[in-house]
Amino acid sequence: MDLNLTDLFTIEPMHGGSVNGWIQIPSSFTMMIYCIIIGITTVSAVFFVMKKNLLLQAFRKSIVIAFFCAGFLYLVYSERTWYTWFCEDINTYSGYSTEAKTGIFVGPLYNFIRVAREVLKNNDYVIYAPDDATRLMTQYYLLPRRNRANAKNIIVLYDNVVYDDRTKTFIRGDVRTDNAELLFRYDPGAYILKVE
Amino acid sequence: MLAALVIPAILGFLIVSILLRDESTSGLSERLCMAYPLGMGLLTVQMFLLALMRVSLTLLNVAIPIIIEIAGLYLWTVKKRVALIKRPSFGLFKEIFGTEGHWLKKISLIALTALVIIKIGSIFVETYLRPIFAWDSFANWSAGAKAFYYSHSLLLDTSPEDFFGKGLLNRNANYPPHNPLMQVWMSLWIGHFDEVFVKFWSPLYLLAMSVYLYVVMARETSRLIALSMLVLFLSSPLLSIHSIEVYSDVPLSVYILFSLIMFLLAMRGGYEYWTLMGLFSAEALFTKDEAPFFVLPLLLAAAIFFWQNRGQGTVLQRSAVPLLASLLLAVPWYVFKFSHHLGFGADYVTVNFTFRPEMAWKVISLLASFRDFNVFFLFIPILTVLAGRPTREFILLATPVLCYAMFFILVYTLTEFFSGSLMFNTAIFRNVLTYYPSICLLTAVLIKTIMLRWDVPSASLK
Numbered sequence: 163m164d165l166n167l168t169d170l171f172t173i174e175p176m177h178g179g180s181v182n183g184w185i186q187i188p189s190s191f192t193m194m195i196y197c198i199i200i201g202i203t204t205v206s207a208v209f210f211v212m213k214k215n216l217l218l219q220a221f222r223k224s225i226v227i228a229f230f231c232a233g234f235l236y237l238v239y240s241e242r243t244w245y246t247w248f249c250e251d252i253n254t255y256s257g258y259s260t261e262a263k264t265g266i267f268v269g270p271l272y273n274f275i276r277v278a279r280e281v282l283k284n285n286d287y288v289i290y291a292p293d294d295a296t297r298l299m300t301q302y303y304l305l306p307r308r309n310r311a312n313a314k315n316i317i318v319l320y321d322n323v324v325y326d327d328r329t330k331t332f333i334r335g336d337v338r339t340d341n342a343e344l345l346f347r348y349d350p351g352a353y354i355l356k357v358e
Numbered sequence: 359m360l361a362a363l364v365i366p367a368i369l370g371f372l373i374v375s376i377l378l379r380d381e382s383t384s385g386l387s388e389r390l391c392m393a394y395p396l397g398m399g400l401l402t403v404q405m406f407l408l409a410l411m412r413v414s415l416t417l418l419n420v421a422i423p424i425i426i427e428i429a430g431l432y433l434w435t436v437k438k439r440v441a442l443i444k445r446p447s448f449g450l451f452k453e454i455f456g457t458e459g460h461w462l463k464k465i466s467l468i469a470l471t472a473l474v475i476i477k478i479g480s481i482f483v484e485t486y487l488r489p490i491f492a493w494d495s496f497a498n499w500s501a502g503a504k505a506f507y508y509s510h511s512l513l514l515d516t517s518p519e520d521f522f523g524k525g526l527l528n529r530n531a532n533y534p535p536h537n538p539l540m541q542v543w544m545s546l547w548i549g550h551f552d553e554v555f556v557k558f559w560s561p562l563y564l565l566a567m568s569v570y571l572y573v574v575m576a577r578e579t580s581r582l583i584a585l586s587m588l589v590l591f592l593s594s595p596l597l598s599i600h601s602i603e604v605y606s607d608v609p610l611s612v613y614i615l616f617s618l619i620m621f622l623l624a625m626r627g628g629y630e631y632w633t634l635m636g637l638f639s640a641e642a643l644f645t646k647d648e649a650p651f652f653v654l655p656l657l658l659a660a661a662i663f664f665w666q667n668r669g670q671g672t673v674l675q676r677s678a679v680p681l682l683a684s685l686l687l688a689v690p691w692y693v694f695k696f697s698h699h700l701g702f703g704a705d706y707v708t709v710n711f712t713f714r715p716e717m718a719w720k721v722i723s724l725l726a727s728f729r730d731f732n733v734f735f736l737f738i739p740i741l742t743v744l745a746g747r748p749t750r751e752f753i754l755l756a757t758p759v760l761c762y763a764m765f766f767i768l769v770y771t772l773t774e775f776f777s778g779s780l781m782f783n784t785a786i787f788r789n790v791l792t793y794y795p796s797i798c799l800l801t802a803v804l805i806k807t808i809m810l811r812w813d814v815p816s817a818s819l820k
Contacts, residue, residue: 244480
């Protein structure tokens, strides 16, 4: 834990920009909770001892009080973050259909996927994308159509390939495929081919 | 979609009503809370069995057996005159609106109730707002669900690389299919795989768990303490996030908690609860691969309880037999799993042993940072020490949870994969989430013990 005493009283919000972000609590807040626990336990234990309680009894009572006080402090802190996320999501997603919400979540790639579903119909495909996230995300939204090495349809998503639509040749590395018909082009880097 | 949520709840409610027909401890709200997770678990096991028999998973094929079961169970309750609807007690509302009690307490109860309603309400709204968003939800649970739904099967008669949805994204075919089958069930009623509505079983698990946890904690302590603890419990950001997503950790945490509560009630003389304990344990086994490491210590604790009560002639017949019989619910999954050489955990996990005791310290420091679980994990050891000599009941109750937690610590310290290659913090917090509700319950039991010993330090509890 990185302890920075200077910002012990500066409560910065829980890290994580949205619901699907990482949750991190700054160490200053953790230290603050510990201070509250120690403070409340000590003060209430002294109070109960002065009220003629035995030390063990006083300690039992004060720890239960400290548990709830610290718990509620955490609650105020974490719920503030939760409701901030909640309000952001209301602004972002409310009033839309599931398709539109998915489009907002995935971004421009989903427009391509939507057309790809129509173009591919129920046929399988082979997908080429430089990064796993884009490739797997596309695969997920195209289910039940499957990514298969021997499929007749080729999806290219900004991968390092060459397609010449005049000669209908598709070249990826050392592999050259002839008779590749362009079915749909979303932009120069994203398109679907069908191999005859 | 409503039918998809209500039908399993009706099935579960009828089974709970029949099992608890001669029992008066559990009121209507408890029975309703048990009904939905129980029914959902039974439903997915049946879907699994249908798929194994190569019955196509269409709406008619799946729903008709369930509706026949519901009709049969209902006729049975009518014939045996089983009271289905017990009179609800409305204890909380009586306490708030009654003439007795301090005004400050009443205001506190109103405020806490409002906080609980707003929080759970926000989780339902958030579930409605977002489509499935987490990568591991796609890969581990929803890709399989989609493929199962569109193929009307579990893909058992395909090529080896596609078997049981193995080749889908990074899907782990080792995982039990409770979660994907719930999504299939939802999709069957919706008519297509809807990225928003297939998730709606998740917040209902949270709702059932929260209400039941509150009722049990209120019975152990007081309504004010129980509501306060519930509000603290619900403040966990990780719990909230998991409750709006199609993860399996919240359903598993519900089954673990409910098994534990059933064990508590069974130890207190409710013989009917042994069957429910077995059913919830079996459903935990059908939900995630970690479950055996809770269920086995739980059975060990039950065995110790039976041994301690062996003088009573009917104990084994009325307790152990229904407990073990209801565990048979999980047998088809394990037969399938072992017969197809499916392992435990994700299939990319490698088992190379190491010894890194410092990982245990890392777990402790992460839990002590209050990141995801409020202050529960800091206070439970302190409260345990302060409560004094633990009751036999508490020891038996805490043993399975402690063993389960220790299992994870052992995995983190003894395997290279979990101590090195894994996204360690994420894994720890997710694992802890599955026993976080049980920790909350144990905290309530400890607070009860401390309150009983408030002013009589030397008193021993019966």
